[in-house]
């Protein structure tokens with residue numbers, strides 16, 4: 001430790017405190033202000049308690065790490081004595097923590113945290129070196145023989161790795177991320193970390209720019225170092241692309257966002273010339289593409305160009321069958337169908353059968369599944385006529401969807417096999433899509449459902465793997481939210497107007513009294529029906545302000561349980577994570593009703609952002625990332641089957657774990673994997689895309705402000721199959737209905753037009769997404785002839801502004817339709833704002 005207890009005294013009235021951060025009690029969303037719970041190790045002032053509250057401005061503080069704080073002890077009128085920190089720094093000496101973390105990581109199967117601590121207690125911070133020098137030391141610790149052997153073998157095998165990982169752990173990297181960093185840089189890890197740290201954020205997914213920036217500045221790297229500015233620019237573009245869904249930023253936007261990002265940790269202003277130079281370098285390196293005043297992450301730029309190229313190529317090809325052949329097959333298929341097809345449906349099916357590429361959009365109940373079934377039936381008939389054996393026909397028809405849940409629904413609706421797009425393409429591992437090895441698909445017909453969820457990168461990969469002869473049908477609902485990932489591919493394809501597509505208008509769902517679909521189609525047109533608040537057989541509305549929502553939700557869920565319904569058929573959908581009506585609070589509430597605490601059952605802690613919760617056996621949970629290796633994908637819902645503690649008899653891996661039962665597979669999560677798992681009684685509406693539930697309960701209040709958009713409300717409503725319970729403020733619903741979805745910067749429509757005119761930008765070699773077969777062919781060809789010239793980076797811009805931008809203005813609602821305005825004014829007067837829950841009885845919502 002830098003300070004010895006003896007000279008640990010206040011200087012010039014500034015007190016000193018060294019302590020280990022136990023918890024971040026509060027973190028301001030828009031500044032670095034935090035309130036920390038700190039276990040005291042040393043202090044220069046009088047204080048009797050073992051723990052103290054520390055307030056101040058802190059960057060990315062690491063739980064469990066030790067910091068030295070300089071500041072003053074203050075008495076807060078409500079919270080009592082607190083340490084107000086003006087300066088802080090991390091104390092590096094507590095590296096035993098890193099060694100324990102490393103030894104108990106997945107690299108040493110069978111070694112848990114307790115054993116790791118025992119080793120470090122006995123051998124100290126240099127434990128690893130000591131064991132490597134003298135393996136016999138482990139014998140004195142009474143560890144089981146098998147454990148000793150594993151430890152020695154692994155340590156010897158990994159040689160320098162442990163030093164790198166321990167160093168990374170001490171810099172605050174968790175074990176999993178630390179090993180990903182090591183896998184990427186291998187023996188160069190420490191060198192890169194110390195001399196070129198921004199490479200970590202540029203090259204390893206999951207290492208944030210902010211974390212590296214704080215680290216680098218602490219290591220006294222120059223705030224104007226070109227590598228820092230480059231990393232800031234890439235971070236700005238990544239944020240726009242992978243968080244906001246844009247495929248590019250304008251030059252001005254990039255400058256503004258990058259500046260904001262770079263100034264979070266240092267007040268140094270980046271001069272225009274240096275920004276420009278850093279950007280030029282990125283373009284020359286091929287990480288960023290500049291197209292006039294637009295800047296793209298290179299992979300996304302190439303993906304858009306490649307999509308346009310392939311789509312236009314396919315769109316000009318006729319399908320394998322003539323119109324009269326298709327017509328005959330359809331007539332035959334119709335005979336097998338329980339009802340005759342409508343003209344609109346027949347027209348769409350004929351277009352699907354006679355074109356190589358066909359796109360279908362329609363709201364719920366308009367007959368999309370009917371068309372998929374009809375096309376498949378007719379397709380079978382057509383192939384049978386060519387003499388193809390029926391097993392080959394079945395294998396040649398592929399159905400897929402972007403998520404496991406959507407694929408399962410597609411399989412149920414069609415009675416055929418359906419899979420995720422990832423699985424169809426054979427993508428495995430967590431790696432970036434751009435690096436995926438893709439196999440060409442086999443078969444004649446490919447139908448993708450829930451196409452609105454497919455993003456630019458995945459779509460480009462999908463197209464790259466479809467052979468020229470394969471017929472493609474893309475089905476979706478253009479009014480739903482766009483993909484979570486970059487772009488709004490489905491919307492752009494339809495909007496281009498030049499492709500073979502049909503939009504279904506007529507609703508066919510006939511169930512008596514079903515008003516959810518009517519509500520959805522009103523919302524689609526930017527208004528709410530006059531009977532919005534009037535109870536219908538399948539939907540109800542309960543007025544409430546934000547503070548009333550938890551109580552009302554409790555009544556709704558309790559009533560659901562009392563009526564003998566299962567949690568499986570119910571889903572709370574809400575726009576955001578925070579607030580009393582957000583995902584976190586709703587989950588905690590629903591868990592207390594559906595799966596309350598029980599001292600006999602095992603529990604493990606979970607955390608999402610700064611929200612802490614617990615996992616219990618029986619909990620409804622959701623996977624948060626794509627994990628093709630385990631066949632679980634972002635948004636998949638499962639139920640906790642088992643929770644095992646390391647000490648439990650029969651626990652073979654000797655580590656705490658949770659086993660979750662998903663539709664496709666059971667998946668095991670050790671503590672370090674729990675970051676990929678969360679409670680799922682409530683989810684965001686975004687995460688619910690592609691899912692369908694018997695009952696949807698949706699709270700909307702004006703506090704959700706920016707999120708209140710038409711496509712969000714529409715997506716939420718259309719997830720309800722039988723019953724819909726809406727609660728909240730009517731004006732929040734009106735605001736959502738009248739406000740169009742957020743705009744995304746995408747270039748796909750322009751690229752499609754350019755591809756049609758034959759003036760698409762040329763893709764440089766190495767950037768064309770190719771299947772394994774194509775790659776082999778190119779590599780053979782390239783041995784014969786030296787090919788294309790290197791492409792000069794294009795960069796043509798002028799810096800116009802260095803002003804930090806104002807936050808994006810709140811979305812402007814379109815002018816209110818007359819009906820909606822009346823509703824807003826009249827209904828608001830009727831809300832029992834002050835009557836509390838007595839005035840509202842949401843018991844009979846079914």
Ligand SMILES: Nc1ncnc2c1ncn2[C@@H]1O[C@H](COP(=O)(O)OP(=O)(O)OP(=O)(O)O)[C@@H](O)[C@H]1O
Pocket residue numbers: 339340341342345362363364365366367368369370371508509510
């Ligand atoms: N032409 C028709 N005549 C009578 N009933 C029809 C017709 N077309 C579809 N239906 C019925 O309407 C309902 C909705 O059709 P379908 O499931 O194909 O729509 P969808 O667009 O796939 O709906 P969702 O997106 O909600 O799953 C089904 O019960 C279907 O049997």
